Amino acid sequence: MRQLLKTAWRCEVTVDGLLVRTEHAATPTQALIWMRVSVRTLLSGFDAEDRERTFRWLDHGQWEAVIRLRAGEPYAYTARAGASVINWSARPVRALPVATVTAIPCRGNPRCGT
Numbered sequence: 001m002r003q004l005l006k007t008a009w010r011c012e013v014t015v016d017g018l019l020v021r022t023e024h025a026a027t028p029t030q031a032l033i034w035m036r037v038s039v040r041t042l043l044s045g046f047d048a049e050d051r052e053r054t055f056r057w058l059d060h061g062q063w064e065a066v067i068r069l070r071a072g073e074p075y076a077y078t079a080r081a082g083a084s085v086i087n088w089s090a091r092p093v094r095a096l097p098v099a100t101v102t103a104i105p106c107r108g109n110p111r112c113g114t
Contacts, residue, residue: 028069032090042079
């Protein structure tokens with residue numbers, strides 16, 4: 001019997017604990033790519049120390065994220081921008097697969113009432 005639920009990765013950005021954005025990724029690699037792009041978007045606003053740490057993470061420090069996400073574990077990255085704390089996270093979730101819908105032309109189709 002085919003398993004109905006599939007593993008997906010929920011990606012979130014929070015600022016000072018408030019949810020700002022959420023996305024879903026189909027694979028751990030897609031989740032990490034989403035995190036990298038999102039982190040880069042705000043990089044110029046980080047405090048100097050966090051900016052340098054983030055450059056190192058973007059350059060060669062993501063092995064931990066890859067290992068954790070592929071093992072089905074959550075991963076988070078945090079940086080400061082002034083008084084704000086920004087947190088990016090990805091975690092596995094169980095999700096129903098999205099159904100594919102095929103459009104049926106209505107012209108002359110009795111199901112459409114035309």
